[in-house]
Amino acid sequence: QPLFHSSMLKIFPESEDYIHVQLSRWVDAGKLIQIRRGWYLIAEPYRPYRVSPAVIANTVVAPSYLSLEWALSFHGLIPEEAPNPTSVTTARAENFRTAGHLFIYRHIKPDYFLGYSKTLHGEQQILIAFPEKALWDKLYLYLRGHSFSREWLKELRLQNLEEFELAKWHDYTLLTSLPSIRRASSVVAEYIEEARQ
Known part of the structure; x- marks a missing residue:
C-alpha cells in the first residue's frame, strides 16, 4: 500500500x-x-x-470523517472547491501541512460522531458526512465561538438544496439540548425551505 x-x-x-x-x-x-x-x-x-488527500485525511487520524467545507463542496452544496481536506474527529483538534495540502481536524463530542458513510471518491472509498451532517457540523462548530446570524448563513452561499433532507437535519438537531443550536437549526431549516421556493 x-x-x-x-x-x-x-x-x-x-x-x-x-x-x-x-x-x-x-x-x-x-x-x-x-x-x-x-x-x-x-x-x-x-x-x-x-492516493487522494481525502483518503490520507481519513487514514492518518482515526476516528475521523470528512465534513465541513470539504464535504459541502463534495456534495455540491457550496460553489467553491475546497482544496484542503476538512474533517471532524473525537480525538484532539489539529492541523498539519504535508503533501501539498493543509489537513484540518476539528473536535466533536462522541455523541455527535455519526451521520457519515463510505462513499466512492474516484476509485477509492472515503468516510464522508452526509450533506445534512456536514452542514450541521459546520453550524455546531461555528456556534462554539460565535453568535448565529442569517448573514453568516447567507455567506455560505448554499445551493442545490432540492434533495437536502430536512428530516435528517431535525434528527441531528435532537442530538443536543443546547437552546442556541436548536434555535439556529430552526432558522437554517426555514432558510432552506425558502431557498427551494
Whole structure:
C-alpha cells in the first residue's frame, strides 16, 4: 500500500531502529513523504496509484470523517472547491501541512460522531458526512465561538438544496439540548425551505 504506518514494518526481521533509519533515508532521498509521525506515503513516481488527500485525511487520524467545507463542496452544496481536506474527529483538534495540502481536524463530542458513510471518491472509498451532517457540523462548530446570524448563513452561499433532507437535519438537531443550536437549526431549516421556493 502506498500509504502506510511504520508499525506495519514490524513483520520484517530488522530491528526497529534500523527500520526508522531506513525510512529517514528514503524520505531524504525523495522516495517517501512523511505525512505525520509514523505515517508515510510512497512518493511519485514510485507509488503504483494516486492516493487522494481525502483518503490520507481519513487514514492518518482515526476516528475521523470528512465534513465541513470539504464535504459541502463534495456534495455540491457550496460553489467553491475546497482544496484542503476538512474533517471532524473525537480525538484532539489539529492541523498539519504535508503533501501539498493543509489537513484540518476539528473536535466533536462522541455523541455527535455519526451521520457519515463510505462513499466512492474516484476509485477509492472515503468516510464522508452526509450533506445534512456536514452542514450541521459546520453550524455546531461555528456556534462554539460565535453568535448565529442569517448573514453568516447567507455567506455560505448554499445551493442545490432540492434533495437536502430536512428530516435528517431535525434528527441531528435532537442530538443536543443546547437552546442556541436548536434555535439556529430552526432558522437554517426555514432558510432552506425558502431557498427551494
